[in-house]
Amino acid sequence: MAHTTTGPVPYIIGMDIGGTNCRIGGVCSDLKLMEPVAKYNSRALFNTDEPEQILIEMIDNFIRTHPDGTPAGICIGFPGTVNKTKDTVISCPNLLAFTNRNIAGPLEEHFHIPVVAEHDVLLLLSYDMKLLGLEDADCIVSFYLGTGLGNGIYIHGRFLDGKNGVSGELGHIPLYGKTDPCPCGNTGCAELYCSGRALERLQEAAFPDIPLESVFSHYDRLPRLHEFIDYMAMAFTTEINILDPDYIILAGGVIQMKDFPYDDLCRQIRHYARKPYPEQALCFKEGSNHPFAGILGAGVYMWNRL
Numbered sequence: 001m002a003h004t005t006t007g008p009v010p011y012i013i014g015m016d017i018g019g020t021n022c023r024i025g026g027v028c029s030d031l032k033l034m035e036p037v038a039k040y041n042s043r044a045l046f047n048t049d050e051p052e053q054i055l056i057e058m059i060d061n062f063i064r065t066h067p068d069g070t071p072a073g074i075c076i077g078f079p080g081t082v083n084k085t086k087d088t089v090i091s092c093p094n095l096l097a098f099t100n101r102n103i104a105g106p107l108e109e110h111f112h113i114p115v116v117a118e119h120d121v122l123l124l125l126s127y128d129m130k131l132l133g134l135e136d137a138d139c140i141v142s143f144y145l146g147t148g149l150g151n152g153i154y155i156h157g158r159f160l161d162g163k164n165g166v167s168g169e170l171g172h173i174p175l176y177g178k179t180d181p182c183p184c185g186n187t188g189c190a191e192l193y194c195s196g197r198a199l200e201r202l203q204e205a206a207f208p209d210i211p212l213e214s215v216f217s218h219y220d221r222l223p224r225l226h227e228f229i230d231y232m233a234m235a236f237t238t239e240i241n242i243l244d245p246d247y248i249i250l251a252g253g254v255i256q257m258k259d260f261p262y263d264d265l266c267r268q269i270r271h272y273a274r275k276p277y278p279e280q281a282l283c284f285k286e287g288s289n290h291p292f293a294g295i296l297g298a299g300v301y302m303w304n305r306l
């Protein structure tokens with residue numbers, strides 16, 4: 001769409017709500033990000049019984065500071081599960097205020113434009129698919145190793161959502177013989193052994209003298225880190241062997257750490273992958289590390305939906 005200086009520019013309001021920070025930005029139809037992006041502290045902000053009222057204030061404020069544009073839709077990414085109709089957050093362990101809150105309803109009533117609440121991993125996957133030119137692929141799986149283990153699945157032209165909207169909870173597949181309690185209520189979940197939080201625990205317990213950010217620089221001499229990569233490969237390959245995807249997107253803060261053994265991870269995935277297929281045709285792609293990928297992904301997702 002061509003923009004002129006005479007009329008207001010339509011844009012999507014994209015929100016990326018993380019456990020620590022919360023960002024809000026505008027995304028035009030050509031996926032240009034409107035500056036500036038506003039950043040807030042999530043915990044301070046959402047320590048409330050009515051988080052949707054806080055969201056309304058933030059969005060009102062954003063709209064006021066961008067008088068040259070006109071919002072066409074709102075898309076909010078949550079670090080948790082949302083329901084199938086994409087209006088209600090089911091669980092959000094890092095921001096409990098959102099548990100079972102209908103977000104889209106009150107916001108649509110206030111702003112009179114379409115509002116969608118979505119699991120943040122699917123917004124990241126939307127952005128990566130756009131960026132990597134994979135939108136015509138039949139099946140894509142993505143693994144985002146940040147604080148937790150995020151997983152997005154795109155199949156036959158749509159994101160897999162499942163009966164309740166909670167597909168892709170790969171972090172909570174059980175690992176045999178493991179009994180540690182998971183915050184989800186079960187025991188022995190994969191996320192306890194392969195996630196940013198798991199890496200932090202491992203570093204504190206096994207090699208406290210090495211700063212967390214440079215642990216992978218010592219990968220060769222630390223068998224416990226090899227084990228960490230092995231847990232990742234086992235979890236990822238479980239899904240890869242089931243779905244036989246066209247592309248495998250690997251991203252997230254842990255994978256983007258200095259000296260992360262990316263080749264070793266891919267080698268281990270090949271090792272566990274079923275032979276001859278999918279093993280012989282595995283196609284790995286590195287996801288974006290754009291600091292506003294969540295907001296841009298919200299824009300891609302919502303423009304596709306409108």
Ligand SMILES: [Zn+2]
Pocket residue numbers: 171172182183184185186187189191
């Ligand atoms: Zn769990």
